[in-house]
Amino acid sequence: MRLATVLGQVVATVKEPGLDRFTLLVVQDGLAADPGTDPPAGTPYVAVDLVGAGVGELVLVVGGSTARAAASAATGTDCPTDRAVVGIADSVIERGTVTYRKS
Template identity: 40%
Template sequence: MYLGKVIGRVVATTKDISLSGSILLIVARLNERLEPAGSTSIAIDTVGAGKGEIVIVTTGSAGRRAGTLQNSVVDACIVGIVDTVETDGQVEV
């Protein structure tokens, strides 16, 4: 799992049938201080996240366990919207 920030949305009218009805969001990976840290990815949204929100992303087979995606081609899935992150007494929002 990793923290990410939703930076956009992907619309694909032609896609694998297992993705029908799914919302695809572009997520930028963040470090524990909520600073950019690495590449972006496309993730299925299962929690109603919106642009600019900090989210929890899970990948691989764990991502397919979210919602009704067990038989899907999903590799990354948004499973939570972050309220705060606390590390070493520091709180990030």
């Protein structure tokens, strides 16, 4: 599981039928130093949004067979999914210190 920041959406009018009800998000691993201007380091990638996340939010992303299982459980059918957003972080606490709090 990874923490990632939502950068935007991918609009796809044609996609696998099992994914029709889901938004595709562009996410990037990590938390932006300044969410208004600076994206986190790393290469952006696309993830299936299973929870209704929005741009700028810090989310939990799973990959591989875990992402496929999560998407399939949500749809009731087998979905070709490499990465899936499965949670929206309210806060992050590292070594007893709050390093992120959703505003």
